[in-house]
Amino acid sequence: xxxxDRLVAGIAPGPGPGMTPGARELFDEITAAPAAAPARRRRWxxxxxxxxxxGARRRRWAALPVAAGAAVxxxxxxxxxxxxxxxxxxxxALDIKRxxxxxxxxxxxxxxxxxMYERELKARGLDITLKLLPTSPGGAGDIFVVNDVDRLRSGxxxxxxxxxxxxxxxxxxxxxxxxxxxxxxxxxxxxxEITLGREARPGEAYMIRPLLEMPGEPLHCVGYVNKTVTExxxxxxxxxxxxxxxxxxxxxxxxxxxxxxxxGVMAAAGEAIVLAxxxxxxAPRPVGEFCPGGPVGS
Amino acid sequence: MGPPxxxxxxxxIYTAYYPDLLAYVRRRTDTPDDAADALAETFxxxxxxxxxxxxxxxxxxxxxxxxxxxxxxxHRAEGRRTELASRLRTELAGWAERDEETGHDPGGVxxxxxxxxxxxxxxxSLAGWEGLDSAEIxxxxxxxxxxxxxxxxxxxxxxxRELEAAGLDLTRYGPRAxxxxxxxx
Numbered sequence: 467x468x469x470x471d472r473l474v475a476g477i478a479p480g481p482g483p484g485m486t487p488g489a490r491e492l493f494d495e496i497t498a499a500p501a502a503a504p505a506r507r508r509r510w511x512x513x514x515x516x517x518x519x520x521g522a523r524r525r526r527w528a529a530l531p532v533a534a535g536a537a538v539x540x541x542x543x544x545x546x547x548x549x550x551x552x553x554x555x556x557x558x559a560l561d562i563k564r565x566x567x568x569x570x571x572x573x574x575x576x577x578x579x580x581x582m583y584e585r586e587l588k589a590r591g592l593d594i595t596l597k598l599l600p601t602s603p604g605g606a607g608d609i610f611v612v613n614d615v616d617r618l619r620s621g622x623x624x625x626x627x628x629x630x631x632x633x634x635x636x637x638x639x640x641x642x643x644x645x646x647x648x649x650x651x652x653x654x655x656x657x658x659e660i661t662l663g664r665e666a667r668p669g670e671a672y673m674i675r676p677l678l679e680m681p682g683e684p685l686h687c688v689g690y691v692n693k694t695v696t697e698x699x700x701x702x703x704x705x706x707x708x709x710x711x712x713x714x715x716x717x718x719x720x721x722x723x724x725x726x727x728x729x730g731v732m733a734a735a736g737e738a739i740v741l742a743x744x745x746x747x748x749a750p751r752p753v754g755e756f757c758p759g760g761p762v763g764s
Numbered sequence: 765m766g767p768p769x770x771x772x773x774x775x776x777i778y779t780a781y782y783p784d785l786l787a788y789v790r791r792r793t794d795t796p797d798d799a800a801d802a803l804a805e806t807f808x809x810x811x812x813x814x815x816x817x818x819x820x821x822x823x824x825x826x827x828x829x830x831x832x833x834x835x836x837x838x839h840r841a842e843g844r845r846t847e848l849a850s851r852l853r854t855e856l857a858g859w860a861e862r863d864e865e866t867g868h869d870p871g872g873v874x875x876x877x878x879x880x881x882x883x884x885x886x887x888x889s890l891a892g893w894e895g896l897d898s899a900e901i902x903x904x905x906x907x908x909x910x911x912x913x914x915x916x917x918x919x920x921x922x923x924x925r926e927l928e929a930a931g932l933d934l935t936r937y938g939p940r941a942x943x944x945x946x947x948x949x
Contacts, residue, residue, distance in 0.1 A: 469940045470920040471895055473927075474892030477874045481787035483859045485779070487854030489786070492804060495848045496811050497771055544776075588780045589821070683889050 485581050560586045560596075564652065572647035573598070578665045592650060593657045601663035601674035602732050604682020629654060666735065675731035675739070678702075679756050683732055687757040690727055691750040697740050698727045702738055709738045717742075774781035774811050781824045782807075784894070788831055791893055796856035801888075804848040805829040825903040828894065832904065884919035891916060920944055 524763045559578035569590060573583075576598050583596040631649045648660065663674045678685040684705040690698050695711055702709045709730070711721035721742050728747040730740035766864050777906060782803075789802040809830050810817055869875055877885060890896045902912035924944035 468920060470890070470923055470944065471888065471892040473871075473873050474888045474923070475895075477869070477877060478889075478893040479791045481783065483855060484783040484786065486852070486855050488849065488855040489782055489803075491851045492800075492807065492849045493775070493782075496808050497774060499808075499811070532819070563943045582783070585780050585783065588776065591820070594928065 483584065485579060494691070542546075552620060558586075559583055561647075562586060565649070567652050569652055570648045570649055573662075578692055579602050587610060591656060594650070595659045595661070597661045598664045598672040599661060600666035600670045601672045602676050602683065602735070603665050604676060604680065630660070632657065668735070671734045675733055677756070678730040678732065678738060679751075681756060684738070685730070691729065692746040694723065694725045695721055695725050695727060695740075698730070698740060699723075702740075707732075707736055707738050709740045711740050713742050713744050715743060770814055774814055777810060777817060777823050777827075778807060781827055782823055785827050785831055788828055788894060789835065789854075792835055792888065793820045796860050797853055799856055800853045801853070804836050805834045808848075809834070818832055820901070823892050825896075827888075828904045829906065864884055871927075872930050873927065874921060876930055880919065880922055883915075884922055887912075887916050887919040888923060 559573070559575040559582040561572040561574050563572075569592070571587070573596075575582075580595070584594070587594045587596065629651050651729055661674070666672055676683050678690065679688065680686060684702060686706050688701065692699060693701075699709055710733070711717075711725075713721050713725070717725070722744075725742040725744055726746045728741045728743055728750075730738050733739045785803060786799070787805060789799045789806070789851060793799045793802060806827060810827060817826050877888070880888070887901065890901045891898075896904065898913040898916050899909050901916060902909045907915075921944045928945040
């Protein structure tokens with residue numbers, strides 16, 4: 467930027483609150499009237515007057531085309547959250563930088579309106595929906611990427627790897643200091659949904675419920691599957707967690723204490739939901755799945 | 765794929781550029797009501813003339829150009845408030861109270877800027893506030909790229925001279941600012 471422009475930028479009045487409910491209402495009011503002549507759509511470079519598009523022609527502003535029939539790609543990765551969650555200006559919920567043939571997209575404001583993320587991504591031609599849902603401190607940063615929504619809806623299989631990857635995944639030691647972001651190829655043309663966890667506020671229920679044995683959760687590396695309701699209740703209470711038992715078969719008014727625990731998730735800070743049945747779980751998850759060194763004593 | 769649904773296309777444009785347009789009109793109006801009016805009229809025009817709105821990033825420039833004309837006309841049509849956007853008015857008024865300008869003027873830049881002509885201010889604002897290059901400014905203003913480049917250069921030069929006349933040390937801002945004030949570039 468030119469030095470003089472930088473000086474002028476320094477006295478810019480604030481951008482205002484961005485997309486607000488009132489702005490949505492204005493949208494509804496405007497579109498309540500019919501659009502006059504919407505049928506013919508100009509191509510983006512169609513000249514209004516030749517001089518006007520001369521600049522735009524040099525650069526590729528056009529939204530990327532949506533490719534049909536591409537592979538569905540899904541993956542789970544770990545993101546970490548930035549330490550400070552201060553308010554960001556309306557125009558910067560995301561920080562989007564280009565690094566070679568990828569965009570590095572970092573979430574600056576974890577509590578921004580999802581439309582704001584979408585707007586900023588769309589401006590780069592990315593048809594990506596980004597959602598942040600409350601989860602446990604250990605699960606905060608988990609991301610689930612569906613790289614091609616259309617394919618997923620048609621019931622196609624989901625490969626485990628994809629072109630969208632997490633930024634700083636596995637490369638930072640202290641969670642609070644890691645960037646929260648994804649790397650997306652610049653020419654990424656699919657419709658994608660990215661859901662990632664943010665740490666729940668006090669008292670807020672988790673919308674991403676981590677398994678009890680995941681890293682950072684109360685029963686990490688503690689074998690609990692096929693122990694009894696009584697045993698698991700004690701194990702959880704010892705760790706400050708109150709379980710609520712449930713069953714896929716009729717358990718009467720409450721799940722019997724001698725039933726076997728099949729599975730469990732954290733539902734909020736200090737609250738677990740545990741699935742139990744009258745018989746042991748015949749196919750429990752391998753204990754080493756989230757615990758490479760094997761379970762510790764119970 | 766059939767022809768695009770107009771409502772959907774307008775929604776994409778609105779969602780993508782509303783915050784930019786809000787910033788644009790807010791920076792060029794004195795009251796939240798004026799800002800809300802200009803937003804309502806600009807986007808109503810876009811909705812009515814959807815086929816004229818170019819695709820992609822060029823849509824943003826088209827909207828700036830439209831907002832610019834709306835604001836220019838608004839001065840003639842003072843007192844003609846649209847019925848739209850009642851909730852938005854309240855929000856913007858509330859925001860304006862929180863976002864009160866402090867009057868802080870680092871290095872007297874605000875004062876020097878205020879002494880420029882409206883045309884110079886607009887050129888410098890499009891570059892410094894909206895972050896446009898001279899080709900994009902040409903699109904918004906409807907002039908040739910060469911003309912935009914020249915006008916921007918002259919506006920920068922006049923601001924540099926205003927700053928120098930106010931006794932500011934331009935070396936703080938860099939050699940290009942010094943050169944501009946001395947007329948060397």
